[in-house]
Amino acid sequence: MTDNAPTPAPVPQPAAPAPAAKPITRADFLWTGWAMLAAFFGASAAATARFMFPNVIYEPSQKFNAGPAKSYDLGVSIKFLSEQRVWIIRNEKGIYAMWARCTHLGCTPNWWGDQNRFKCPCHGSNYTIAGDVIAGPAPRPLWRCKVELSAKGDLIIDKAVLEDLPGKRELAPYFLEMA
Numbered sequence: 593m594t595d596n597a598p599t600p601a602p603v604p605q606p607a608a609p610a611p612a613a614k615p616i617t618r619a620d621f622l623w624t625g626w627a628m629l630a631a632f633f634g635a636s637a638a639a640t641a642r643f644m645f646p647n648v649i650y651e652p653s654q655k656f657n658a659g660p661a662k663s664y665d666l667g668v669s670i671k672f673l674s675e676q677r678v679w680i681i682r683n684e685k686g687i688y689a690m691w692a693r694c695t696h697l698g699c700t701p702n703w704w705g706d707q708n709r710f711k712c713p714c715h716g717s718n719y720t721i722a723g724d725v726i727a728g729p730a731p732r733p734l735w736r737c738k739v740e741l742s743a744k745g746d747l748i749i750d751k752a753v754l755e756d757l758p759g760k761r762e763l764a765p766y767f768l769e770m771a
């Protein structure tokens with residue numbers, strides 16, 4: 593044999609046998625089952641708890657105190673127009689409050705005392721002082737709010753309770769008779 597004879601390639605050795613997989617025992621199987629059951633009941637309990645506390649938006653109260661009822665003179669008061677979006681209207685018989693929201697698409701009409709009407713700046717609906725539509729696209733009268741008198745004579749207005757039907761809106765609780 594000479595010095596420049598090729599070195600023989602290494603002979604591949606067989607891979608070591610993989611360790612045998614641990615067999616699943618009856619105890620493993622039972623523990624897996626219990627774990628899945630616990631996860632199921634845990635998720636159900638969490639969903640039930642979440643259901644008990646729904647997402648609620650706490651909006652400000654729709655009721656407000658408009659001050660002494662007797663402080664309102666005959667005619668339309670805009671005292672609470674910007675703060676509460678309500679006109680307070682006094683006539684010879686009593687007092688009522690109207691929600692200042694056009695029944696067409698919800699703009700805020702303006703009171704035009706010289707023309708004795710509310711006029712909506714958006715699409716031209718006009719309403720009488722009673723809230724009835726006399727011009728424009730508004731489909732129905734303005735809404736009146738519930739009004740009541742507090743023990744000390746303040747006017748309490750509730751914008752969550754509304755009425756617009758002639759015949760009903762002129763009666764309590766949407767109209768407060770005043771001597």
Ligand code: FES
Binds near residue numbers: 715728
């Ligand atoms: S929103 Fe008032 S007329 Fe259209």
